[in-house]
Amino acid sequence: MPLQIYNSLTRQKEEFVPLTDGLVRMYVCGPTVYDYPHIGHAKSYISFDIVVRYLRYLGYRVKYVQNITDVGHLLDDGEDRILKGAQREKRDPMELVEIYTRAFFDAMDALNVQRPTISPRATGHIPEQIEMVQTLIDKGHAYVVNGSVYFDISTWPGYGVLSGRRVEDQRAGERVEASDEKRHPADFALWKKAGPEHIMQWNSPWGRGYPGWHIECSAMSMKYLGETLDIHGGGMENQFPHHECEIAQSEAVTGKPFVRYWMHHNMVMVEGVKMSKSLGNFTSVQRALERYSGAQIRFFILQSHYRSPVDFSREAIDASAQGLERLQATRDQLLHFLASDEGDVSAQVEQVCAEYKALFEKEMNDDFNTPAAIGHLFSFAREINSRLSSSLSSASVKLLHDTFIRLADDVLGILPESRTALAADPFIDLLVTVRREIRAQKNWALSDHLRDKLEELGVAIQDGKEKSSWTYKKNMPAL
RNA sequence: GGCGGCGUAGCCAAGUGGCUAAGGCGGAGGUCUGCAAAACCUCUAUUCAUCGGUUCGACUCCGAUCGCCGCCUCCA
Structure with missing residues (x-):
């Protein structure tokens, strides 16, 4: 069975067929870099790292764009995160952003997450965003009020298709003061007028200001990937309103479908409750790495499905780390016996390898079912361990090694290079x-x-x- | 109030309208070993929150109930 992806837009699994043969255009919402990355970021980017790696394993060329949000966006209290962070640490906003951008990449490297093809920054794409806002105004989908620009959702009947929400059902203004500048409470900002206290601001046709949160993803994804993306990924919490807004503004500009397959991963919980900045219960990747290796964290996350929530509990990670050790032990044994590739591969070994490769691919083809794929890896490891206790030709050992590593490490990334030699x-x-x-x-x-x-x-x-x-x-x- | 998800063994976690409900951790026994460790073998859910319904047949489909969680505000 070919690769099936669960498409949030249609709420079902669909066969994956890219727009262009052999090429996948993929975009994933990146982090806002105003603090250290947390384990929620780990789940997100590990999940999509698997998508990229598996697509490449299948032979696709994947152009993977993941933005860096370094423009501050407004919080409830009228401040933005980056300004707040800059004040907290007494740094320039761009200095702050630089520090946490590096921290983000460091954390992802430790988790063996391959870097995106392009990591565009929002601040580096202000002209593209302004241009897009202008087009929306020209086409009658946006209006200017007092130096700010809002998207007029009444001109976009499709608003709500992704999240299954109807604008009338939402309790606008119940939790957030509805802006009286907006014609409709659900209209969203494309460009915001900046007061003098707002350090990050740019010139625009509507005066000094800064871009709305949603527009950067549309502008940057289209700049590097074209008007229609094959895959757009992100967290479920961003399905509404962020992705809904992206669809509206992007399609209003191009008149073409924005995304073919929407993928949303589930959330990380800590002790059974959602981890969030506002609850103050988030665990940074850096802190988790003090106790666990990157591979252990990665393996733990991959032992549940990307669309399921995962509870980051110590007992659960300790247990899964024990399991990972078994796979590592098998890899170590294979390396131990790996000499040259002399001799012939035994027919049995050849068959075993083909069998487990097929089982693994079957699970991965089913919407990237990593827990099930890992299950087969354990059986494969057992099979390998048994065979290694009898004599095998070097060529057979090499085939077992190459197959095992290809699946466990090239695709899943859970067996990074064994430790480097120590002086001892x-x-x-x-x-x-x-x-x-x-x-x-x-x-x-x-x-x-x-x-x-x-x-x-x-x-x-x-x-x-x-x-x-x-x-x-x-x-x-x-x- | 609207939208969505979940409830599978002591723990974590896949899965299917009908052969024996994956796998891991933990536990029990065994093989191997001078003893260990590792590895390997065997066992560890007559049952899938509860109650109804559809069906020849449901854990899987439908309805209700209970419990947990998320979104509707910035968030991965």
Whole structure:
């Protein structure tokens, strides 16, 4: 079965067929860079990283654009996040933005998230946004009031198709003061007039101001990907109003469908409740990385489906980390036996590899079902472990290794490069070799003592018939 | 008030109108081992929140009830 993607727009799984053969145009809403990234960002960008990696695995060229929102947008209290952050840290807005943009990329690198093809910044695309707003005014979809510009939703009957909402049903003004500048409470800002206290402001045909939140995504995605995108991704919380507004303004400008497949991932919970800035219960990626490796966090997130919420609880991550260790152990064993690719691949090994590859692809083709795909990976690992205990040709080992790594690491990214060599390695090798001699002399007391001491130092020894191997214990904070 | 999601073993988590309800963690037993560890093998949900309905047959479809969560405001 070919790749099926759940399309939020139609609320069903659909076969994925890109607009242009072999090329995928993909856009994902990026972060607002005014603070450290949190584990919600981790789920979001890991989820879409999987989409990109799998599409590339299938042979597509993927042009992946993810914006950096570095323009402040208005909060309830009339301030914007970036201005607020700048005041908090006594920095220039652009200095603040630079710091957290780097922090964001650092965090994503640690989580083994591949970088987007293009990471456009909102502040670098003000002219494009102004141009788009002007076109909307010219076409009668927007109006100017007192230096601000609003989109007139009465000119766009399709408003609400994505979120299944009807404007009349919403309680406009119940939670937020409706602006009296707007003709209709649901009209949204394309451009806002800036007061003197607003540091980030630009010239426009309507006076000094700054762009509305939604317009940057439309302007930048269309600039780099064209008028119709294959995939637009983001969090469910942005389905309304953000994505709804993007559709309205984009299609009002081009008259063409804006997005073919809308993908929305679910939220991260902490102890059963939503994590949010306003609740103050968010965990930064940086803090999570103090306790878990990037691979462990990534693996944990991929063990639930991207459209399901995930509860970031310590017990659950600890449990999943144990599971990841089994996969890592299999990879380590494969590396251990990997010599050259001499000899012939056994027909059985060839069949096993083909079988698990097919099972894996079947699950991934079903709307990127990573938990089910990982399930097959565990079975594959068991199969590999069993076969490694009997003698295999080098070519067979290599095929098992290549297949396992291709699925687990190229596509899922959960087995990044094994640790780099440490200065202690040759000394540990020596100790283990010497201990082998001691064991040959059946001096169990001394050999067990050595094993215990090495264990305390974070080195685990596995005694085999022919030789003993060792690994650094996982979860060693220093490693 | 409107829109949407969820409730599967001790925990995490896939899944299907009908063969044995994936997988992981944890637990129990076993093989291997000088003893361990790792690995491997076996076992660990007569049952899928509750109650009705449709059906030859539902955990899966429909309805109701209970519980939890999200969105309608900036948020990944």
